[in-house]
Amino acid sequence: MKSILDGRPALKQEIDRLAEVAGYLWQNGWAERNGGNITINITEFADEGIRSLPFIGEVTPIGKTLPQLKGCYFYCKGTQKRMRDLARWPMDNGSVIRILDDCASYVIVADRPVAPTSELPSHLSVHNRLLEKGSPYRATLHTHPIELIAMSHNREMLGRDVLTKILWSMIPETKAFCPRGLGIVPYKLPGSVEMADATLQELEDYDVVLWEKHGVFAQGLDVMDAFDQIDVLSKSAKIYLDACMMGFKPEGMSDIQMKELSEVFHLPK
Numbered sequence: 001m002k003s004i005l006d007g008r009p010a011l012k013q014e015i016d017r018l019a020e021v022a023g024y025l026w027q028n029g030w031a032e033r034n035g036g037n038i039t040i041n042i043t044e045f046a047d048e049g050i051r052s053l054p055f056i057g058e059v060t061p062i063g064k065t066l067p068q069l070k071g072c073y074f075y076c077k078g079t080q081k082r083m084r085d086l087a088r089w090p091m092d093n094g095s096v097i098r099i100l101d102d103c104a105s106y107v108i109v110a111d112r113p114v115a116p117t118s119e120l121p122s123h124l125s126v127h128n129r130l131l132e133k134g135s136p137y138r139a140t141l142h143t144h145p146i147e148l149i150a151m152s153h154n155r156e157m158l159g160r161d162v163l164t165k166i167l168w169s170m171i172p173e174t175k176a177f178c179p180r181g182l183g184i185v186p187y188k189l190p191g192s193v194e195m196a197d198a199t200l201q202e203l204e205d206y207d208v209v210l211w212e213k214h215g216v217f218a219q220g221l222d223v224m225d226a227f228d229q230i231d232v233l234s235k236s237a238k239i240y241l242d243a244c245m246m247g248f249k250p251e252g253m254s255d256i257q258m259k260e261l262s263e264v265f266h267l268p269k
């Protein structure tokens, strides 16, 4: 069967990278069953051939009107699909959609009629905001990193920037490679408008946000960038927990050491 990736090496490379990340999510134990979502804006790859593709299936409402997304194309993980399957067969476990001119509905254009994730409205709301700001970010990622979720069960760690400070202080690279830190969204019903709105608001100050007792949501230049930021935070969380298991609370780098890091590497916070 013909694929939208045939004869489009740049688009194929982008989808291959997404499949690679899906594999990492599964290998890390962050993507049980159908857990997690990935959405990437692939409008830059939409040539004449893609723009003239016929629709597969019906026009579907997004549930929101997102004016920046008119005519945009996205690859979206399919609803009920597994990351471990997507890693091997991305076009069987996700699809490419086109946002229609009403900015409130979409159609699937390739490769198969795989319905997008139920979290589509929140992912697309973030993409809409990114375009509104002129951001170069093209990827959004939601996953379930074990240690970070465990930390979100501690009320004391949910204060503003409490976890950011702990995680940054475990190893210098975490601050360097996740320089805006970790935002916090208090528990909300998955897939709800409240969850989407709270996430959007927190992403104004952070590239990664922790959903209390649920998981993380990240935005990045591409899917690897979004993944890397979660990965460095997760590494710090593991170091913190290892120290606790050895029977002591880790000291962490001092405020002076972290300030020095920001100055030398020109970090934003």
Ligand SMILES: [Zn+2]
Pocket (backbone or CB within 6 Å): 035, 036, 142, 143, 144, 190, 214, 215
């Ligand atoms: Zn989830």
